[in-house]
Amino acid sequence: MIQRRITVSNFDEVPRDVEVFAAASAIVGGEFLPDDDNPNEMLGWITIDQPVVHLPAQHATDVLVTIAIPADAPEGEQYATVWAQISSPKATGINTASRAGIRIYLSVGAGNGPPADFAIQSLSASRTADRVPQVHAVVINTGGRAIDVxxxxxxxxxxxxxSAGPFDTPTATTILPGQTETVTISLDAGLSVGPWGSTVALTSGLIARDETATLTFPDADQNPQSPADATPWWVPASIGVVAALVAVGCVLYVARFRKRRARDERWTRV
Structure with a gap:
């Protein structure tokens, strides 16, 4: 059995009734996302001592979350989120909800399983369409558990x-065991092309890895042409047609000149 206490806070100036519940989650494309349509077995193991919490304005309280894992639970990882949600009915009949959550990573196995670990495979540089330089780190999860990098x-x-930086990752990238994801960090738009000596330092919990490389950002003036800036297809075709007509005209002119010159020479001999 696993028990954890979470704190639910009301920062508003009015009282709030807060729903506290668990819902399934999934890791997709490096993101930890809600997956309400695909409940997993772990949801049946989670109980919350206060499913609804009445909080006065500017108050907080603790909620006890219990995960009771059955003896016949299947091995593997499962993911969920404990949500604290406030619903606000509107006059139009449409309800809106605001919520914040805490992730649950649960690994079930005969032992503790392989420890978490990861490695940085490579670094590269690019520039976005609006000329913002970026550094990309390809990261592989070499451990046995999902990680947030x-x-x-x-x-x-x-x-x-x-020198410049450090520049932070905007959000954590979640990587499943054995999977590879790219961690992208945007830099200041005013940075020069380089070359630069770059050091990427990544962490997941207590695990820290770093990698260095010499990177050069693409020149902002050398971005590929947009379709609006591209030369219309008929321009080179027209140029080709005009060039061909000019060539034919020159050939005809030379032929007429030679013919007239030969005629003049014949009359001169007579």
């Missing part, structure tokens, strides 16, 4: 021995 990138040794 986040961190920073720092630049040194740029033009004029300049």
């Amino acid at each position: 986040y961190g920073t990138v720092s630049l040194t040794g740029g033009p004029g021995r300049t």
